[in-house]
Amino acid sequence: MCFTHNFWPLFISGIENGSVYALVALGYTLVYGVLQLINFAHSEVFMSGAFGGLFTVQAVAGPHTPHGWSTVWLIALGVVSGAVVGGLAAFILERVAYRPLRRRGAPPLAFLISAIGASFFALNLAGKEFGNNPIAVQQDLYSEHAEFHIFGAPVLNTYLIIVGVAVVLYLVVDQVVSRTRLGKGIRAVAQDAETASLMGINVERIIVATFIIGGLVGGAGGFLYGMAYNVQFNMGFIPGLKAFTAAVLGGIGNIRGAVVGGLLLGVIESLGVACIQTEWTDTISFLVLVLVLMIKPTGLFGERLGRAA
Amino acid sequence: MALVLALVSGPGGNTGAYSYGFRHSILRPRVIPFLAVALVVWALIEVARPRRDQVMGAIQQRRDLVDAKTAKLRRNPLARYAVPVAVLAVAVAIPPFLNGFWQTVLVQEMGIFALLALGLNVVVGFAGLLDLGYIAFFAVGSYATAYFTGRLPVQPPFTLNPFWILPIAVLAALVAGVILGAPTLRLRGDYLAIVTLGFGEVVYSFVRNKTTVTGGDSGAFNIPHLSIHAAGINYTWTTRQLPYYWVLLVMIIIVFFLFRRLENSRVGRAWTAIREDEVAASASGIPTVRYKLLAFAIGASTSGFAGVLYAANVSVITDQDFIVQTSILVLVFVIFGGMGSMWGVVAGAAFLEWLPERLRSIVPPQDRFVYFGMLIILMMIFRPQGMIPSRRRALEIKQAESGIGEADGLGLPKEVQQ
Numbered sequence: 030m031c032f033t034h035n036f037w038p039l040f041i042s043g044i045e046n047g048s049v050y051a052l053v054a055l056g057y058t059l060v061y062g063v064l065q066l067i068n069f070a071h072s073e074v075f076m077s078g079a080f081g082g083l084f085t086v087q088a089v090a091g092p093h094t095p096h097g098w099s100t101v102w103l104i105a106l107g108v109v110s111g112a113v114v115g116g117l118a119a120f121i122l123e124r125v126a127y128r129p130l131r132r133r134g135a136p137p138l139a140f141l142i143s144a145i146g147a148s149f150f151a152l153n154l155a156g157k158e159f160g161n162n163p164i165a166v167q168q169d170l171y172s173e174h175a176e177f178h179i180f181g182a183p184v185l186n187t188y189l190i191i192v193g194v195a196v197v198l199y200l201v202v203d204q205v206v207s208r209t210r211l212g213k214g215i216r217a218v219a220q221d222a223e224t225a226s227l228m229g230i231n232v233e234r235i236i237v238a239t240f241i242i243g244g245l246v247g248g249a250g251g252f253l254y255g256m257a258y259n260v261q262f263n264m265g266f267i268p269g270l271k272a273f274t275a276a277v278l279g280g281i282g283n284i285r286g287a288v289v290g291g292l293l294l295g296v297i298e299s300l301g302v303a304c305i306q307t308e309w310t311d312t313i314s315f316l317v318l319v320l321v322l323m324i325k326p327t328g329l330f331g332e333r334l335g336r337a338a
Numbered sequence: 339m340a341l342v343l344a345l346v347s348g349p350g351g352n353t354g355a356y357s358y359g360f361r362h363s364i365l366r367p368r369v370i371p372f373l374a375v376a377l378v379v380w381a382l383i384e385v386a387r388p389r390r391d392q393v394m395g396a397i398q399q400r401r402d403l404v405d406a407k408t409a410k411l412r413r414n415p416l417a418r419y420a421v422p423v424a425v426l427a428v429a430v431a432i433p434p435f436l437n438g439f440w441q442t443v444l445v446q447e448m449g450i451f452a453l454l455a456l457g458l459n460v461v462v463g464f465a466g467l468l469d470l471g472y473i474a475f476f477a478v479g480s481y482a483t484a485y486f487t488g489r490l491p492v493q494p495p496f497t498l499n500p501f502w503i504l505p506i507a508v509l510a511a512l513v514a515g516v517i518l519g520a521p522t523l524r525l526r527g528d529y530l531a532i533v534t535l536g537f538g539e540v541v542y543s544f545v546r547n548k549t550t551v552t553g554g555d556s557g558a559f560n561i562p563h564l565s566i567h568a569a570g571i572n573y574t575w576t577t578r579q580l581p582y583y584w585v586l587l588v589m590i591i592i593v594f595f596l597f598r599r600l601e602n603s604r605v606g607r608a609w610t611a612i613r614e615d616e617v618a619a620s621a622s623g624i625p626t627v628r629y630k631l632l633a634f635a636i637g638a639s640t641s642g643f644a645g646v647l648y649a650a651n652v653s654v655i656t657d658q659d660f661i662v663q664t665s666i667l668v669l670v671f672v673i674f675g676g677m678g679s680m681w682g683v684v685a686g687a688a689f690l691e692w693l694p695e696r697l698r699s700i701v702p703p704q705d706r707f708v709y710f711g712m713l714i715i716l717m718m719i720f721r722p723q724g725m726i727p728s729r730r731r732a733l734e735i736k737q738a739e740s741g742i743g744e745a746d747g748l749g750l751p752k753e754v755q756q
Contacts, residue, residue: 067528129719136738138746141468141531142673143718149666150711157708266662270536277529311543315536322529323521 032303037182039299045188047295048195052250053272054287056243062219062282063239069144072269073151074118078248079255081114082107083166100171107252115248116241123240156262163259191253198246199288274318280328433583441579447691449586450648455671455687456593457640463678465633466613466746468531471538472668475638477660478514479507479645484558492551500564500650511642512635519634523627538662546657557656564650582651614743670710673717676724678731
């Protein structure tokens, strides 16, 4: 096969990208679980997280390149501020584009259209305010180099940071959904919103909380992705599509499915690129999406947030 | 809330690196009028709140009155024909007196997009589906034109006049639509939206990257104009826009009538049934997947059709003509005009293409996307049926909101439900 002689380097970079897709896929899956709707504006939540992290880091770091522990703190600060901005963006999104429609009991088509409108708005506003050029983050923070090698494949420090942060975030989300009171509420609403409300669960609050959790992880993912590549106003679109594919691959509405789907998609894509020209990377995930929808539309682990977890 | 809205609309008009836009829009005196307007609106709402029922009642009364009047007008046979005839008369009489710039706007923006909006209306308005990669089919039509006139890096076996390419392009877009729709339409409707979104991106990246086939960002150029060499008539269109306008006008009228017939046919009624209650429709023997696919394919082929006319008119097409944002743009026109209302979508496309051109000196043209994004959300919140609504569609949305039936074709088809 075309990827055999280069397997490990490709595999590792696939895991790196895949862990970001998984973070974003969590947002799609959570919202899908409670509302049965694709949140088309989630890619812009991702983008806003990247900008939030970028600006915070730039404001704190100033013109000097940090060293040692201060680098670690700065990255942590970037992740946290990306998450906060992402959460805030998701909260505002829910307020503006979803809640008024839900109050009225609008048909699903209206939700999809209003979300796409919000996405269009946020995307173009960011393009207008922050310019159209990509902004590099990573070299202001640290110099990229290989920490160690696995099977002769270099493992860059960027990979370690991304995968490390992502794993922590999955574990937190998984525990929140499966252990806490809030998580129980989310699962209940996902199973049956009407019955949940009869049991005294404040469905509105659960929906808002779900959007915020999705926004927090999505925003953090945005900063990580921006750090590995660049920050740009339209950076959310393609990772958003891929993350949605990952969510469908794992079974939409299923949290662990989203994580596995994300990693799997990252690896498939990375190995697939070795077989074709690089400009077709984005086509691979689209093909995966269409194939999954044709062959097993419920994904690898089945749908439903309520039953899984 | 009103204050937030004022702040969001405030930054309109500035651009620059990072915080420049914010500093120059929010932290400058120009924010004061925005805040003042917001304050007045807020005060009005507060004042009106105790008399809410009264105010709402008055608004409702006015609305009923207007509804009654329009209903009466609709029944009046004279008015029924007078309005379309008047619109047509304006469409025929005004353009010859416009200057070159406005004629170009009229053809390349208003006309082409009105045709596109009519096609998307079949998908969104009639079948209640969401297509977010609509412009990909437009690209299929445009590049088919470039290919069969021998203007791409790859040479065709034979070259044709753009008129003869019309059926080929329509067929190509139709096939693309069926290939895309067939696997996805069996699933929940919102999957179609994301798959079309992905398809739009794939087509765009093909056009951009595969430069050996499509010419990429340098594009395909010198695409010949339309021409007729048959039945003793020899006429070739040129860069003059007016002759193109007549072609487009005739095409729009033909498509309009075809779709009107379709809407009132067995097919149109099947779409209505699917929108209003998919389970009931399929229980009554309507093959729902097939009818949804039909709507999707008709939309796609209209887009391909418009693509041919566009390519022949502008004669240079590049990858930038087919960015994904353009698909959303057409959706904005359909939503603004009124899903399912053919007069609405044509008027919506024409108006929303005209307005940014008219305001070019005040509002930077690239900012229109920001406003359009806002417009979509506002329409969905306050007037989901659009400015010139289709009566049936408006009623459906109203009923669905009070829990009777559905108002879109997004349900899971009965055939695949367990």
